[in-house]
Amino acid sequence: MTITLIVRRSLRQHAFSTAITALSIALAGGLLMSVWVVKDQSQKTFTQVNTGFDAVLGARGSKLQLVLNAIFDLEASPGNLPESDYEYIKRHPAVKRAIPIAVGDNLRGYRIVGTIPELFTDVEYTPGRHFALSAGRLFDPAAKEAVIGSFAARRLGLSVGDTFHPFHGLVYDVKSQHADTYVVTGILAPSNTPADKVVWIPIHGLQTMSGHDPRAATDVSAVLVQLRSPSAGFMLDLMYNKQGNRLTFAYPIGAIMAELFQKIGWFDKVLALVAYLVALVSAAGVLVAIYNSMASRRRDIAILRALGAGRLFLSGAIVLEATAIGAIGMVAGFAAYAAIVSAVSAIIRDQTGVLIEAFAYNPVMLWAPLGMIGLCALSGLLPAMKAYRTDVAENLAPVS
């Protein structure tokens, strides 16, 4: 227990530098864990979110753009497809269910998506779960009514019975307001999917919105597809993408999203590198803090040596002190982690409607603290060597 007494007292004697150094370790450790968890969870969540669909059929173009637009309500639509294409795929024997969507308007920046009520009544957005209403009822497909996603409703301050005028385009422009008036009939319960940040209206309403091209009044932006079997997806992929040249069949959705993460993999690496560097700099901070305090420790070291403490024992105490600073820092690091991931997941939620599981267990929560503590222990080696070499007689002055 002697060594813990020495370490405890030393930490108290150098309380200020201990606190500052532990804080930098906390930030570094918190940042490292946050980068890792956000990266992993985003990838995991975004490749798993499909809101209950296996594929998306859309205009010829990028599969990724199609998925981002139709599933995540991000990006612009690559174009429209005639209603006949929707009718065709809906009746295709390999297709279990097909839900058309139309996009092109917004409500103060929140995307308005036209669809059919079956999206809410028939589709399980995650196994065993249908979209539910927290208030009101679904829209009437023939009326100018809307159901608002929970997040959008909160941000827009809308509740059942409120009315609004849609704005043209996907980007909010106050001057491009449509004349049509919609009534809010329902608010969706939170689903932690992109649907939460969408204003849902009947597809016919969006297609025939005042100011829209009447020639495209029956076009749809995309068709969300549920397949009867995975092999059906490859068959339709062959039919639309390889044999045809007019439409794009995005399948499987998870693999397409995984491609996105592969494309931005370099960014993850840059973030991880920055986090590693911050961790390294913080560990160097431990080294500097202890090393700089060695002058004031020499006398204590000499006294302890005179009392019989061995060189290795005292060097070990220095390494243990550095380790303790690392451990204290990493305890606080979890608080920093909680603060960072809460902020980041709120931003992701804000931007995509998707809620990442920020506090789910991730191996980084084990190896990052251990790594940081190990790094701190290593950084204690240099001061420990200095302690090892401390000249006892010289530091026990005065000499008589």
Add this chain to the structure above:
Amino acid sequence: MSAGQNLLRLSGLTKTFPVPDGGNRTIIDVPEFSLGAGETVALRGESGSGKTTFLNLIAGILSPDSGSIWVGDGDMAALGEHRRDRLRASKIGYIFQTFNLLQGYTCLENVLLGMAFGGRADEARARALLERVGLSHRLGHFPRQLSTGQQQRVAVARALAKRPSLVLADEPTGNLDRANAREALRLIRETCAESGAALLLVSHDPDVLGLFQDVRDFSRMNLALKEAGP
């Protein structure tokens, strides 16, 4: 080889230090010295005569260039540093002129550390010793919160905490006023006697030396001083 009846026996002890002009200067050259178990000896020596170096050699803090230093059954001069530390931790208590208390530790912790490296840190004994030196009400105080005389009493308790067979005292009253010096000396001698420890005290103060029966002249013992001349 055994030191026989003597607790401390040294022979042919020399120690040189490098000097700025590039050569070496012999500071210690003591052919013989011995101290029996439980014996009390005072060494008279002027400042700068090498007394502290002599005590540091006996304590194994410094290693000699030649000679042997038997403390009980161990030759401090022949042991490696780790074993010297162990021998010092188990057999030698050291009282310094400037007390050398650990400022970040309480009185009780200072005394506990005095015995921690030689065996078990026995808190009951530490408390008893501090009570013996009249500081039972200062256990949780830090050295800076004590008077100089009280600090020296903590240093005495610390040196004796491990039940050493040899106590080295280097000008232990050098920083005390006359009244406190007498009190400290009384305490050192009494507690050494109570625990059966031999005491080797060095001082240049005639008042201090006058209190001891066996006073030896370090300048005569240390041939290096004779060679260097006055």
